[in-house]
Amino acid sequence: MKNRFIWDEHSDQPYPIGDRQYKKRMKKKYLADYLRLFFVNILLFPITLLYSFFARPRAKNNTDNFFALCVNLNKGEDQVELVRELNCHNIQVRVPLSDLDQLDQYVEFVAKFKSCHVLINILQDRAHIEDKALLASSIHKIFCAFSGVASNFQIGNAINRTKWGFFSVDEYLKFYQVVQKIRDREFANYLLVGPSVIDYEYHFTIRALFNGYRLKYDKLAALLYVDRRGAPENTQTAIFDTRRKIDFLYAIAVLSRKTSSKILLTEANWPLSNTAPWAPTSATECVGEEDYANYLLRYYLLALASQKVESVYWHQLLAPGYGLVDHRDGLRKRSAFFVYKEMLMRLQGAVFERYIKEGNVHSVALSKDGKALKVVWLSAGEKQRYLTTGQVFDKLGQTVSEDVYISASPLYIVG
Known part of the structure; x- marks a missing residue:
């Protein structure tokens, strides 16, 4: 079978699907769900938007778990010492369903971060989306393997991007429901987070949080990138800067019965200039290292000021095109690495x-x-x-x- 989902090792994401006929055929197949997406949002988008101007945080979030980082198995064990140097206590590790032959290595890698609270990000692939029996078997293996090592799992990633495997929110909901049934039956102490919509595309979030499926997210995960707007204070659609976008996301969560109001921003970053092909976007969105460091700190401050976000995961520690450390030729700690370190020293534990x-x-x-x-x-x-x-x-x-x-x-x- 032709593999239409090719991984880009440089930018740590799939390439766009090159087979246009396949994309067109799959979108046509899920036309009914696109119509549901439209009609759900006709009703609920304006309601949640209006509520976002009035919703207040239900409790103050402390900063102990607020600062978090993404690390990857394929980036090596240098990350263990770097995380320790930063004094970061919260990490996210991707575990692709397509790479379960290395499951033991993933568990061993995660276990090395002894003092960290770990979020396991289970990355979907098309085979597991289409074959629910395969999905159930693989999820059971992952849950068993991480017993005693990690208990928080993000189910799926960037579900509104077809290059990541899902062609409709309905596909994701069925996927998540399989995982939740296994959790409910055998792993009651595990927490599941989703739906992991990327960017400011909350119509997908609304569809994932207002539906007839018997499911619930223990926490709401979102990949809230704002890099296409430049600085984190810059607005989109007139008034929506980073804080307003968080307000809107929080309002959706509060009004839904499918999730708690606890929000994890599971990815954020800015792509760096002159790092192609490692930069995950075009050169238009890229910024210099000084702006990158400033935007990182300001993004965290704005999210913290909202008091509606439990954790922000910076994506990621090691990455030539967007990370705190460039590891192309040894380990070059960018100024952002030291800014992150100072931020944690100053703000971790603050009120x-x-x-x-x-x-x-x-x-x-x-x-x-x-x-x-x-x-x-x-x-x-x-x-x-x-x-x-x-x-x-x-x-x-x-x-x-x-x-x-x-x-x-x-x-x-x-x-």
């Missing part, structure tokens, strides 16, 4: 207090160890003089002792 936006000036106030902590930055415009009596540090942790100016590069102010 969020408030977020203030005045024009292009953004400020996130927190407290930690009995001390006030503030992070300030500009989302646009020329740098501005900033008056403070506190100790000031740049995003890398270097002391700012002269006149303080805020810019696109966030500053930490202690005291």
Whole structure:
């Protein structure tokens, strides 16, 4: 059988499907579900959108589990020490259903991250989508193999991209239902997260959360990329910056009976300039390493300020085209690696207090160890003089002792 789903080893994702006739035939096959997608959203999209302006977080999220990273078996064991250096306690590991011959190696790899809370991301393939008996057998093997090692599983990835294998949300719901039945029957202590829609395409999320299937996501997973808009504060469809997109996602979760309101942003990053073919997008979306580091920190701050996100997984630790470390020729830690390290040192364990936006000036106030902590930055415009009596540090942790100016590069102010 012709394999129409080819993996791109450079960008860690499938290539677009080249067989146009096959795509056309499969989409025609699932036309009825596309119509359901349309009619469900005609009713629910405006309701959830309106509610997003009023929905308030039900409880404050602490920062202990907020910061998380994606690591991969095929990137090697150097990642274990790098995660330890960063002092990151939450990781995600992909386990493709197409690679179960290496299941033991995946388990051994995950077990090396001894102090980490692990999310296993089970990647679909077309064979397991079409053959439910094969899916049930493989899921049972995975669940048994990770017993005592990991208990949180993301079911499926980027389900709204046909190159990842699903041609309709209905296909995914049937897929997820098989997995949940096995969990409910034999692995009651495991948590399942989904539906893992990529980008700001919430009409797919709505279809996955409002349906007649007997299923429930223990937590809501979303791959919330905003890189196509440039900076994380930039808007899409007039008003939807990163925070507004999170508000909308949270409203969908709260109104659905198919999920809890706990949200995991399981992938986010910006592609890096001059890294083709490792960059996962075209050159248009790519940014330089300085912008990448600034956007990383600001994305985390905006998600934290929403108080509606439990964890943000940066994708990923090692990747020439979009990672914290370039491993093409040894291990070159980009400035973003050190920004991430400083962010965890400053913010992990902190308590969020408030977020203030005045024009292009953004400020996130927190407290930690009995001390006030503030992070300030500009989302646009020329740098501005900033008056403070506190100790000031740049995003890398270097002391700012002269006149303080805020810019696109966030500053930490202690005291």
